[in-house]
Each structure stands twice: as structure tokens, then as C-alpha cells.
Amino acid sequence: MIYSEGEALLRKKIGLDPNSIGSDAIARTIEQRMLECGITNINIYLEKIQESPQEFDALIENIIIPETWFFRERESFKYLQQYVISEWVPNHKNHVLRILSVPCSTGEEPYSIAIALLEAGLNPDDFHIDAVDISKKCLLTAQKAIYNQYSFRGNSLAFQERYFQRHETGFHLHEQIKSQVHFRHGNLAEPNFLLGMQNYDIVFCRNLLIYFDITTKERTIKILERLLNPACLLFIGHAEAGLLLNSRFVSIRHSLAFAYRKSTISHTLLKPQENKNNHKNYRLTHSKLPIIDRKSRQNSVNSKINKPTQDNTINLLETAKLLADQGHFPAAIQLCNDYIKQNKISVEGYVLLGQLQQAMGNNQDSVQSFQKAIYLQPTHREALTHLALLKENQGDVVNANLLWQRIQRLQN
Numbered sequence: 001m002i003y004s005e006g007e008a009l010l011r012k013k014i015g016l017d018p019n020s021i022g023s024d025a026i027a028r029t030i031e032q033r034m035l036e037c038g039i040t041n042i043n044i045y046l047e048k049i050q051e052s053p054q055e056f057d058a059l060i061e062n063i064i065i066p067e068t069w070f071f072r073e074r075e076s077f078k079y080l081q082q083y084v085i086s087e088w089v090p091n092h093k094n095h096v097l098r099i100l101s102v103p104c105s106t107g108e109e110p111y112s113i114a115i116a117l118l119e120a121g122l123n124p125d126d127f128h129i130d131a132v133d134i135s136k137k138c139l140l141t142a143q144k145a146i147y148n149q150y151s152f153r154g155n156s157l158a159f160q161e162r163y164f165q166r167h168e169t170g171f172h173l174h175e176q177i178k179s180q181v182h183f184r185h186g187n188l189a190e191p192n193f194l195l196g197m198q199n200y201d202i203v204f205c206r207n208l209l210i211y212f213d214i215t216t217k218e219r220t221i222k223i224l225e226r227l228l229n230p231a232c233l234l235f236i237g238h239a240e241a242g243l244l245l246n247s248r249f250v251s252i253r254h255s256l257a258f259a260y261r262k263s264t265i266s267h268t269l270l271k272p273q274e275n276k277n278n279h280k281n282y283r284l285t286h287s288k289l290p291i292i293d294r295k296s297r298q299n300s301v302n303s304k305i306n307k308p309t310q311d312n313t314i315n316l317l318e319t320a321k322l323l324a325d326q327g328h329f330p331a332a333i334q335l336c337n338d339y340i341k342q343n344k345i346s347v348e349g350y351v352l353l354g355q356l357q358q359a360m361g362n363n364q365d366s367v368q369s370f371q372k373a374i375y376l377q378p379t380h381r382e383a384l385t386h387l388a389l390l391k392e393n394q395g396d397v398v399n400a401n402l403l404w405q406r407i408q409r410l411q412n
């Protein structure tokens with residue numbers, strides 16, 4: 001409780017949802033900073049971070065999770081190449097393709113974009129990449145572009161030889177790739193983020209929304225809409241897919257690319273529905289469940305919300321999904337549990353339950369559900385990915401990395 005004022009300040013300034021990394025982690029970071037400043041009284045430290053932008057920056061540097069690596073979620077980069085070559089280039093003769101990577105962390109993501117585009121056949125002058133992050137320390141590392149082995153994961157590392165030189169200090173990125181990326185400092189939680197900048201044709205905004213509170217998430221989605229040209233592409237992280245339903249972004253329906261196209265339809269036609277649980281805009285993805293057209297889905301929800309127990313067990317799961325899509329998370333969790341009671345080895349049941357628990361902020365419970373799903377099916381990519389991201393959010397880098405390695409092995 002004593003640190004709640006610090007949490008409130010972090011929420012206000014950088015949109016951080018304390019549940020995403022845990023109050024304990026925030027408390028430990030504040031204590032560490034107090035120690036380094038020689039301050040023993042929390043109230044004095046809270047005054048200091050209000051008055052000193054330098055100290056607030058230092059706190060941010062310690063609180064952020066800069067985890068990233070080259071070609072993270074490789075399918076996104078494959079889809080980027082395919083889209084640019086087959087669609088963007090033929091329709092935009094003599095235009096420079098503008099790309100934004102935010103947050104860019106230590107640079108692996110925007111440099112991967114540059115490599116992917118050059119390998120797709122674009123000339124260096126054909127595209128422009130801006131890369132933004134709140135962490136000045138990360139940006140300095142990005143500009144140096146010297147990396148260690150943790151920036152390279154998985155087995156498809158042929159690009160390493162082509163674009164890096166190995167020195168005692170690490171892997172040095174070639175100047176040609178470095179010069180393709182323009183780094184700048186910025187805070188995506190600020191409503192005026194990049195206001196007045198020329199729009200982008202492609203935005204990568206991956207693995208940041210998961211740390212934001214609901215208000216900042218919603219505001220950020222609007223900012224991303226503002227920054228993107230119509231019909232252009234937004235890439236997000238795997239765990240963030242559900243956040244864009246009911247926004248102006250429409251999935252391109254490629255299972256592992258996590259790409260969305262900005263719709264040209266007016267925003268007012270796509271207004272989000274409120275619901276009493278205050279989880280508007282949050283929707284889940286259920287790749288393993290049957291797809292039902294929108295109208296029958298709505299009728300089905302309306303008829304099932306009040307009498308779900310009359311359905312057979314398959315319908316329990318289907319109804320749980322429908323309720324989840326409507327934002328009725330507690331009811332969906334209850335149905336999911338009922339379903340699991342009758343289908344104790346249902347991987348799909350545990351995955352859906354984990355997603356719902358995560359949506360409700362019950363990260364501990366959702367970890368357990370994903371673990372059960374993985375126990376039942378050790379190669380379940382979706383469960384492994386959710387669990388890896390949860391571990392990453394909890395700062396459990398060792399276990400998160402082990403899980404990413406498992407996922408990577410599935411891809412090879």
C-alpha cells in the first residue's frame with residue numbers, strides 16, 4: 001500500500017498497469033532506487049520523482065522490460081515481405097514506404113524490419129524506418145547496434161553472418177542496416193505522441209499494450225489509428241490480438257503474423273459496446289474453436305446468456321467463447337470450469353480458461369491453466385506462447401526464455 005502513490009504516478013505518466021508486472025516488482029524497483037539515491041523515507045522519494053525528471057527517468061529505466069530479439073515472431077516479418085512486394089510496391093510507384101517501430105527497445109525489431117525489406121528486394125532509398133522508445137538507455141544501445149547472443153534466438157540465424165561482424169565485444173551490425181533506422185525518444189502513453197508527423201504505411205507496436213492499463217490501451221489504439229494511413233498495416237504482439245476487436249483494425253487472418261489492416265470505414269460505425277464489467281474492447285482469440293457468422297453468433301449469445309446450463313458439454317465451451325466475445329468474463333469462466341469438470345483432459349478448455357483469467361487480471365490462475373494445457377499437450381503453441389509472455393511479464397526471464405526456445409523448436 002505504501003507504494004501505491006508510486007504506482008499511481010507510473011500509471012499516469014507511462015500508462016503502466018501495476019498488475020502487468022506485479023506490485024512486488026514495482027516496490028522492489030522503488031526500494032532499489034531509494035537505496036541508490038540514499039533516501040530512506042518513501043515520501044521523500046515520491047516527492048523527488050515528482051520534482052526531478054532525471055530521477056523519474058531512472059525509475060522508468062529500472063521498471064521497463066526491454067526483452068526483445070531479432071526476428072521475434074518471425075511470421076510477422078515474412079508477412080511484411082509478402083505484403084510489401086505483392087501489394088504495397090505495385091500500388092505505390094515512386095513512394096517511400098514509411099514504417100514506425102514503437103516500442104523499439106534496443107533496436108532488434110526495427111533492424112529486423114530493415115533486413116527483411118532489403119532481402120525482399122527494396123532499395124535502401126525505397127523505405128524509411130522511425131523507431132521510438134521511452135528508455136533512453138535502450139535507445140543508446142540501439143544506436144550502437146552491438147549485440148550479444150541473447151538477441152539471437154532460434155535456429156534460423158543465417159542472417160547473423162550476412163549482417164553482423166563478430167568481435168570480442170559482440171556482434172556488430174553492418175553500417176548499411178544501421179543507417180536505415182532513425183531512433184527517437186518518445187512516450188506512447190502521451191496523447192500527443194508523434195502529433196504532426198507524416199503518417200506511416202506500416203506500424204509495429206508489439207509487446208507494449210500488454211503492460212498498459214485499460215485507459216491507456218484504448219487511447220493508444222486511437223493514436224495508432226491516427227498514425228497509420230488508411231488500409232495500411234499494424235503489427236502487434238501475440239498476446240495483444242484480442243485488444244483490437246471493435247477498433248478500426250481488421251485482422252488479415254494470418255494465424256501467426258498478428259497483422260491488422262486499418263479499415264477505411266468511418267469510426268462511428270465501429271463504436272465499441274460497453275459492458276458492465278468495464279472490459280470493453282477486450283476480446284479473446286480462440287483459433288481452435290468453430291467460427292460462426294456474426295448474426296447467428298449474436299442470436300446465439302442472446303439466447304444462451306440466461307440459460308447456458310441447458311447446453312451439452314461442447315456447447316458449454318462454445319457458449320463460454322461467445323460470452324467472452326461479449327466481454328462477460330466471469331460468466332464465461334464459470335462455464336469454462338463447468339466444461340472442464342466434465343472434460344478433464346480438454347486442452348482447449350484450459351487454454352480458454354487461461355485467456356479469460358488473464359483478461360480478468362488473474363495472472364497466477366492463468367499461469368496454472370496454461371501449464372495444465374501444456375501438460376496435456378506439450379506442443380500446444382498458443383498455450384506455450386501465453387505462458388512465455390506471462391513469465392516475461394512477471395520478470396521470470398529464465399523460464400520465459402526456456403519457453404521461447406520450446407516454441408522456436410516447434411517452428412523449425
Ligand SMILES: C[S@@+](CC[C@H](N)C(=O)[O-])C[C@H]1O[C@@H](n2cnc3c(N)ncnc32)[C@H](O)[C@@H]1O
Pocket residue numbers: 014015064065066067068069072102103104105106109132133134135138186187188189205206207208237
Ligand atoms: C518488451 S519490449 C518490446 C520491444 C519490441 N517491440 C518487441 O516486441 O520485441 C517493451 C519496450 O516498451 C518500452 N516502453 C514501455 N513503456 C513505454 C511507453 N509508454 N512509450 C514507449 N515505450 C515504452 C520499454 O522501454 C521497452 O523497451
